[in-house]
Amino acid sequence: MDKAIEVRNLKRVYRRLREPPFVAVDNMNFDVYEGEIFGLLGPNGAGKTTVIKILSTLLYPTEGFVRVGGFDVYRDVESIRSIINLVTGGEVAGYGILTVKESLWMFSQFYGIETKEALRRIEKYLKIVDMWDSRDTFLNKLSTGMVQRINLVRGLITDPKILFLDEPTLGLDVEGGRIVREIIKTWIGEREGRTVLLTTHYMAEADELCDRIAIINRGKLVACDTPENLKASISQDKYFEITVPYSKDLREEFLTNINGKVSIRDFPENGESLISLSLGEDKEIANFITILTQRGLEIKTFRKVEPTLEDVFIKLVGRKFEDEEAR
Ligand SMILES: Nc1ncnc2c1ncn2[C@@H]1O[C@H](COP(=O)(O)OP(=O)(O)OP(=O)(O)O)[C@@H](O)[C@H]1O
Ligand SMILES: [Mg+2]
The missing domain is CATH 3.30.70.260 (ACT domain)
Known part of the structure; x- marks a missing residue:
């Protein structure tokens, strides 16, 4: 299988005012294969967003070697940006003064997609996420769940080879989360060669959605495998x-x-x-x-x-997932 993402000895240090530098990602190694839904699972502050920012060329690594779609994150930023998209859960989907459709069209233009094709994709994905009837609604009139779905559509219409999703179901209710997970599964199954790397701190979500999971804690990768193998490994x-x-x-x-x-x-x-x-x-x-x-x-x-990923985390890290926030 071809590698969509390669991460070797990745380290990221944040320099801070009047405080010592903070190591947010420490010597991380993993590969993501083409066609996978790969999850970075970890509690708050584990370093998930930092990793996804590095992979999507928003942040340079401090040390290490990272390739996305075969391109180097230091040297081939433009090439990487043309084959990826990034959606962050909870972000504003665009400008409130635009309607859903106008906003999505605007984003499609940033990627140079021809208008006819852009409108075709917008219609297709708005229908998939059950938002076609809201196409002329202003963005600032949408509920959280609707915003999240529009964000996802924004990520899909540019037809990326690799889609990065940072907490795609953050703040959604059970049904909202389920819809988003269904869309992700549909999208990846629709065509060969698509890859999704997502972050989540919802264990059940990672378990249900991901082909493989990297569990990270305090900037370190503590395990990387299929959910089944991770659960089988503890007992x-x-x-x-x-x-x-x-x-x-x-x-x-x-x-x-x-x-x-x-x-x-x-x-x-x-x-x-x-x-x-x-x-x-x-x-x-x-x-x-x-x-x-x-x-x-x-x-x-x-x-x-059956053991859960929570049990896996406790076994590997020695404490419960929620306790991690206070460090
Ligand atoms: N710009 C920054 N300067 C200093 N420290 C930072 C900066 N950005 C993040 N950090 C710290 O790095 C650590 C990892 O942050 P990161 O946002 O990657 O975690 P996360 O796993 O995405 O957490 P969450 O689940 O809360 O989104 C945290 O302790 C955070 O406080
Ligand atoms: Mg984060």
Whole structure:
């Protein structure tokens, strides 16, 4: 697979007034392949925006080697800018005195797209994001969710090879976030050779949307893999939760006949017991179910508990994701 982005030994230091220099990105290495949705996942201040600014030629690296679409971010700024676009979540989509359509047309002209073609793309993507009916609305009359969708369209109409999205669902409600993620997936699947690099601090979003994720923390890359591999990497054990009718006399049998760890919590007020199992292999669960059935115990609920990216972060970084802000 061709590399869309190459990052080697990337370092970025911010010089500050009356304070020591701050290392926002420290010796980072990763590749993004053509056709991928690649996510930079990290808490506030991790360095995500700094990386995306470097990749989109808004900021020079302090050290390291970075190539975007095969071009060097120091020497080939113009070439990179012609094949990318950048959309930042929460930014203003243009000028309030312009309508949605006028604003998008204006941005298309910055990229030298012929008007007829620009209008064709504007119509196409406004329809995809369900905003065609709002095409003549002034930008300052739009809701946050609408602004975010228009921002995204602005990124799509220039038909970039590589699209950078900095927090594309920032501030959106559940439905708004879902729509934006759907658009990103549709766009990448529409034609071969398109690549998306996005940043997010929403774990579930990275999990659902990204082919691969780089988890970053305090300027350092702590892991880079598919969401599945990241989750599988933290534990070989398989977790299950089963609720059964409350019964006091089963424990001994559970604890002795099962090849794995079993813990039971009773909720007599609900008439239920919750059994948590940690098993070496998925198939071990069959033995357990057999014991329950032989005893005539009804299984009220059954759930396989998958690790989340939050668990991955805790395991790799040693603390919870939200705690990171205060450093
Ligand atoms: N111009 C600057 N001068 C000094 N420090 C900066 C500058 N820009 C960013 N920083 C610092 O660098 C660190 C990384 O910032 P960055 O914006 O890249 O993080 P982020 O991961 O995008 O965070 P967020 O989730 O809040 O957007 C932060 O601690 C920030 O305070
Ligand atoms: Mg940021």
